[in-house]
Amino acid sequence: MSADILPFNPVLYPAPASTKWPINGDLSSLLTRFDRPGPRYTSYPTIDQCVESVGAAAFTDALKARCVGGLKRPLSLYVHVPFCESVCYYCACNKVVTKKHDRSTQYLNRLEKEALMVARIAPTGLSPVTQFHMGGGTPTFLNDSELLGLVEGLKRVFPFSAKAEMSIEVDPRTVDENRLLHLRSLGFNRISFGVQDFDPAVQKAVHREQSVDSVSTLLNAARRWGFESINVDLIHGLPKQTLRSFSTTLDRVIELSPDRLALYGYAHLPSRFKPQRRIHDADLPDAATRVMLLRMAIERMQAAGYEYIGMDHFAKPQDPLAVAKRQGRLHRNFQGYTTQPDADLIGLGVSAISKVGNLLVQNVRELPEYEDRIGRGELAVFRGHEGTREDSLRHAAIMALLCQGEIHFSDFSQAFWIDFPQHFALELGLLRPFEDAGLLMLGPDGVRVTDLGWLFIRPMAMCFDAYAGRPQIERSKLL
Ligand code: SF4
The missing domain is CATH 3.80.30.20 (tm_1862 like domain)
Incomplete structure (x- = not known):
């Protein structure tokens, strides 16, 4: 269902602390707290x-x-x-x-x-x-x-x-x-x-x-x-x-x-x-x-x-x-x-990335090596990752956040046969501080990013990244 035709449901999503833009000082403190370098998630895993x-x-x-x-x-x-x-x-x-x-x-x-x-x-x-x-x-x-x-x-x-x-x-x-x-x-x-x-x-x-x-x-x-x-x-x-x-x-x-x-x-x-x-x-x-x-x-x-x-x-x-x-x-x-x-x-060429099915691979990054390998009639791939079902699941959650700013738990029950809140209990816990700051709404049926929260969409997505970049400080507070 499209974001256009899915009405915002105040029962499912309690009102955020604030959806207004904060003044610069507040925004600065939010950035200090939540913003961190991380992947742009043009793929998952990266x-x-x-x-x-x-x-x-x-x-x-x-x-x-x-x-x-x-x-x-x-x-x-x-x-x-x-x-x-x-x-x-x-x-x-x-x-x-x-x-x-x-x-x-x-x-x-x-x-x-x-x-x-x-x-x-x-x-x-x-x-x-x-x-x-x-x-x-x-x-x-x-x-x-x-x-x-x-x-x-x-x-x-x-x-x-x-x-x-x-x-x-x-x-x-x-x-x-x-x-x-x-x-x-x-x-x-x-x-x-x-x-x-x-x-x-x-x-x-x-x-x-x-x-x-x-x-x-x-x-x-x-x-x-x-x-x-x-x-x-x-x-x-x-x-x-x-x-x-x-x-x-x-x-x-x-x-x-x-x-x-x-x-x-x-x-x-x-x-x-x-x-x-x-x-x-x-x-x-x-x-x-x-x-x-x-x-x-x-x-x-x-x-x-x-x-x-x-x-x-x-x-x-x-x-x-x-x-x-x-x-x-x-x-x-x-x-x-x-x-x-x-x-x-x-992907063709030096350092190019390919993704076929669940397999992610990259060509060698040095030009002479690329030219030598292809010249000898060999593929130039030098590293790869074979994706698992768990990777697909996390990929879907990250893309739902980055593309639509919302995750509907029922979509995941249908597509992956999982109970989303149970499967991602830790990740939803990691999102709580974002909710407290008015960047996200967590409801029994889903997750929705607020207008202000879009500025922090990358660190939110990182909460679902099983490999790297989890917000360890916030995580440690939960454990
Ligand atoms: S050095 Fe080349 S690749 Fe790098 S930003 Fe400039 S034009 Fe683009």
Whole structure:
């Protein structure tokens, strides 16, 4: 049943302590208490639960078992292009920084070989690709003819549905209007522009400079060429960002009027991500400013008519994501929020992730090793995780929270034959402090997140994560 037609039942859900936005100080104390780094749950379990004892053999078995018995699980395809011409200092992606464009020749050869290898194992003919995504790195590091060869080659190997969603991440510095037209002619119908921030001081501090005018020209061209959905990515918490500068960036983005906006929070982890060592701690906004940046962005996007989809995503009310959310059809996969139901995912390229049935696997993360293994005719998988029934159950609970902001216990009794409150007694206990703070309503038939609670949806979801990230402080209070 959709969130639209399920009326809010005050008997099942006692009134929350507060559904109003608290003043900044209170919000800050809520963030201090509940906010913690955690997964974005584009999968559950998350990729870091993979182990090296589950590898290429398990992937081969899972591919062979696809579509057994005539079942037609839809297929999603992801291609990772790791190359970037220059490094952005906030970057946490798997990439190779190079200006040598001939580096892509061998890589494209390996991608083709990998696609053929996977396709020979899997009976893909039974289910065409319904979702195709190119990410990186910078997919538009490839020139027009390379992109053409890649997309045409993939279409020869994997049949694409006529209605397939085809999306690509675009660094505005690497394309012009003609290149966008070329992408459109290849069948791409969704495009995502990495903007991050328009303020010159911020752009300089993160080593990514691009003007409002150039991005505006590209967005207008993308509209003219008929891309069905245009997304802009922003990041809050970047060095040199102030309330005033970010307010101006938001003004510009609202004027650009993308269909969707992703607003990510910058996580400064210089010990893990080398480029971040070029960012000076002193330039980073303090915790209070970060809270205000986020709050301002949410209020401004909503005032401009965007609907809050969840986590860090906004969409115009008529965008398919917003419609799917209202109708209770929203899903979440490796591409983030999506209208597509659960599909098998085949990831091609260095560090790419695949999920086939209950098996999650990842390719090696170093480019030379990837190219060597594929060159020798071996799959490049180096680690994996075979999901259990308990994983599926927890995945369903986490997705219900992240996509709809509610869990109906009866859905789980029907689908999994469990008594939800009994099975998840500890997890519901972990959610009590969120309820006491007015972030969540717990009732005898279900759980529902309040408006304010959406800001804390990730730590709430972490309560159902059996592997990592449980809020230990809150947990210890219960035991
Ligand atoms: S943020 Fe994107 S463009 Fe910048 S270095 Fe990382 S992958 Fe490359």
